[in-house]
């Protein structure tokens with residue numbers, strides 16, 4: 001287990017460029033399995049989860065070539081399906097959440113897809129029913145080995161159909177879309193998730209020859225095609241990383257420019273940070289955050305206390321709520337954070353309370369934050385990162401704190417943030433990695 005040691009209280013300044021989006025990368029990497037032709041993908045982030053998925057693709061027989069720092073070519077023209085039934089796959093596949101999305105493309109192209117229960121953050125129950133109900137609707141047979149926690153779907157061919165998803169699952173929608181693009185006939189998916197990750201996946205699939213309409217909405221209409229071809233695809237900047245940098249700038253009273261953010265794909269993210277009182281300016285496609293000694297949380301129009309809650313896109317992403325929460329601890333005013341989707345994502349507030357933050361955990365889904373308006377600094381402490389976003393939130397808290405903090409289990413942060421210590425040092429942070 002590696003550790004970060006952080007000396008808090010230093011201002012940051014300068015420019016930071018966001019990495020490619022983790023959650024988009026995990027989808028589009030799985031899509032390379034849909035064609036025997038070469039697919040080139042650029043802006044691939046160099047992070048643990050993505051590298052693990054690239055490794056799994058390699059074990060599956062995909063020919064992989066890194067042609068630039070962030071650009072790879074993939075060619076799935078000789079797939080080793082035996083790997084799917086190996087003990088090795090059971091270990092490899094369970095180590096990240098994104099691996100679940102190999103099932104849809106494998107089912108569509110080879111008639112079978114298997115997966116061990118995937119890993120990812122420990123942030124509450126994370127069911128996969130939406131994925132498998134979708135495959136079953138397309139005509140697949142399903143089995144689940146409870147002892148080994150191993151899922152499988154098989155079908156001679158898939159048939160287009162109408163489906164209403166039980167929830168707008170992000171990876172579930174991606175998986176079903178990748179199965180449906182090569183089904184016979186037309187599939188309509190209602191209550192589809194429509195995050196930029198999915199819009200990007202659908203655009204990529206259309207450039208491979210798929211016929212998907214309704215991209216960006218919650219009703220996708222997919223006309224199945226027999227074969228898909230190669231393509232070039234560029235991954236968007238990571239909107240969760242962008243939100244993390246905004247929060248970090250505010251908490252450390254720093255002025256930062258976040259470069260090339262693809263503003264039009266950020267949805268409500270800038271607006272929610274503005275409601276917490278953070279000034280941010282759009283400059284071309286950059287975000288400029290000026291130094292602010294104080295930021296004040298806005299109330300609702302009727303004067304009642306602001307609530308920030310998550311919702312499927314275009315609602316506010318659950319992946320930024322932990323960051324909003326930590327930023328609110330030093331704001332002027334109070335806010336209720338309501339994490340509706342995940343049931344164990346707010347427990348990390350214990351660590352913030354240890355550091356001196358005024359937070360009341362009302363129940364597993366809701367926390368009230370009473371901002372201290374920077375009148376008292378958080379105190380450095382020793383903590384362990386429970387999940388990727390709690391991890392970055394604790395790191396933000398540590399950067400703003402008085403004294404030195406130690407964060408253990410930083411592998412959780414490395415899952416989603418590329419070379420974070422090096423990039424933070426470049427803008428003035430005092431952070432050391434201890435292996």
Ligand SMILES: CC(=O)N[C@H]1[C@@H](OP(=O)(O)OP(=O)(O)OC[C@H]2O[C@@H](n3ccc(=O)[nH]c3=O)[C@H](O)[C@@H]2O)O[C@H](CO)[C@@H](O)[C@@H]1O
Nearest residue numbers: 023026097098125167168169170171172312318319341342
């Ligand atoms: C690899 C990847 O892409 N991971 C993202 C993906 O995970 P993932 O695709 O696993 O998450 P899902 O969208 O399936 O669901 C996330 C949670 O929200 C609940 N839920 C979902 C939809 C809904 O309408 N109502 C509802 O309550 C689910 O029951 C679950 O507890 O989407 C999540 C939700 O944006 C993000 O946190 C993850 O970062």
Ligand SMILES: C=C(OP(=O)(O)O)C(=O)O
Nearest residue numbers: 097098120121319388389
């Ligand atoms: C929850 C997240 O990731 P994963 O779905 O990969 O666990 C996240 O990125 O915040």
